[in-house]
Amino acid sequence: DKGNHRHFMLKEIYEQPEVVAHTLGHYVDFAERRVALPEGAEIDFAGLDRLAMSACGTAFYAALVGQYWFEQLARLPVDLDIASEFRYREVPLSANGLSLFISQSGETADTLASLRYCRAHGQKIGAIVNVPTSSIAREADYILPTLAGPEIGVASTKAFTCQLTTLLALAIGAGRQRGHLSREDEEKLVQAAIEMPRHLSQALKLEDEIEGLAKELSRVKHVLYLGRGKSFPLALEGALKLKEISYIHAEGYAAGELKHGPIALIDETMPVIVVAPYDKVFDKTVSNMQEVAARGGRIILLTDEEGARSAAVDTMKTLILPSMPAAIAPIVYAVPVQLLAYHTAVFMGTDVDQPRNLAKSVTVE
Numbered sequence: 001d002k003g004n005h006r007h008f009m010l011k012e013i014y015e016q017p018e019v020v021a022h023t024l025g026h027y028v029d030f031a032e033r034r035v036a037l038p039e040g041a042e043i044d045f046a047g048l049d050r051l052a053m054s055a056c057g058t059a060f061y062a063a064l065v066g067q068y069w070f071e072q073l074a075r076l077p078v079d080l081d082i083a084s085e086f087r088y089r090e091v092p093l094s095a096n097g098l099s100l101f102i103s104q105s106g107e108t109a110d111t112l113a114s115l116r117y118c119r120a121h122g123q124k125i126g127a128i129v130n131v132p133t134s135s136i137a138r139e140a141d142y143i144l145p146t147l148a149g150p151e152i153g154v155a156s157t158k159a160f161t162c163q164l165t166t167l168l169a170l171a172i173g174a175g176r177q178r179g180h181l182s183r184e185d186e187e188k189l190v191q192a193a194i195e196m197p198r199h200l201s202q203a204l205k206l207e208d209e210i211e212g213l214a215k216e217l218s219r220v221k222h223v224l225y226l227g228r229g230k231s232f233p234l235a236l237e238g239a240l241k242l243k244e245i246s247y248i249h250a251e252g253y254a255a256g257e258l259k260h261g262p263i264a265l266i267d268e269t270m271p272v273i274v275v276a277p278y279d280k281v282f283d284k285t286v287s288n289m290q291e292v293a294a295r296g297g298r299i300i301l302l303t304d305e306e307g308a309r310s311a312a313v314d315t316m317k318t319l320i321l322p323s324m325p326a327a328i329a330p331i332v333y334a335v336p337v338q339l340l341a342y343h344t345a346v347f348m349g350t351d352v353d354q355p356r357n358l359a360k361s362v363t364v365e
């Protein structure tokens with residue numbers, strides 16, 4: 001049931017403050033402001049040398065954000081791969097390692113095959129899944145559920161932010177276990193996570209502004225998304241979301257890669273969407289925006305007030321998100337990225353919930 005919403009996708013975008021809170025509650029003790037891994041998910045991160053992760057599509061982009069968190073918060077090296085590549089790469093795996101698989105459906109063929117490869121090579125298996133009865137869940141040692149509820153729209157939205165929420169909690173827990181985060185650091189990070197639903201609700205209020213912008217996007221043929229650091233996966237996710245439901249060609253790039261090729265494409269006909277909260281790599285991203293502006297590119301900037309104040313560059317539009325600790329920004333910035341794709345698709349008149357050529361669950365390779 002879509003409730004008052006025109007599409008499942010929009011309904012699911014709006015459910016995010018609630019399902020993110022619900023998922024977080026599964027992994028943290030709100031009163032104590034600490035990570036408390038539930039029964040069946042008590043992973044020993046302290047004993048690990050490395051962590052392997054693989055997934056497909058949007059779930060892979062969640063894993064990519066997870067890589068930044070595990071490395072920064074827990075000093076845990078991460079080997080990350082797209083499942084369709086991983087399964088055939090003949091990856092050497094260290095003894096007693098842990099491999100994490102991320103999947104909304106828990107049935108994605110390539111992800112399941114990667115899991116089986118890891119199991120056959122002696123790895124412990126963790127599964128971040130939205131369907132606890134799925135094949136991937138059944139074959140895992142540790143089941144790490146996302147509590148997003150059923151996701152009907154083919155474009156993944158709330159499952160993505162719940163995967164991110166789970167990964168953030170795991171990375172904070174890992175940081176604490178590995179002695180990289182103090183108890184006070186943990187409290188601060190968990191407090192930031194507890195505030196995510198409030199920021200998500202705030203971000204949803206940008207919908208009208210985003211709808212206006214989407215009208216313009218629906219007239220273009222190509223869109224470039226840029227982001228740096230933890231915003232890089234959001235750029236990839238933004239491009240995937242836009243192409244899958246609006247059929248507009250979009251590419252996501254790490255902002256620093258711009259001058260290594262894609263800058264040749266910049267002109268006034270291809271909008272450049274920049275995901276850039278005011279964080280420690282913000283100034284670097286601003287330099288990339290200046291390169292775009294100097295070539296007549298039209299910029300749509302997703303940032304916060306501090307970012308908007310300090311970005312010395314003309315934009316076609318700046319969307320202002322709430323200010324928040326950098327660790328949680330990828331989760332909140334997912335909202336404008338999703339709404340932009342959604343409204344563009346609505347203007348294009350495509351079948352938003354059932355885009356052509358796509359299936360909700362990819363059970364063949």
Ligand code: M6R
Nearest residue numbers: 057058059103104105108155156
């Ligand atoms: O069920 P899974 O999470 O394993 O699915 C993985 C991808 O097929 C999925 O995320 C796909 O990319 C979505 N349609 C993206 O919106």
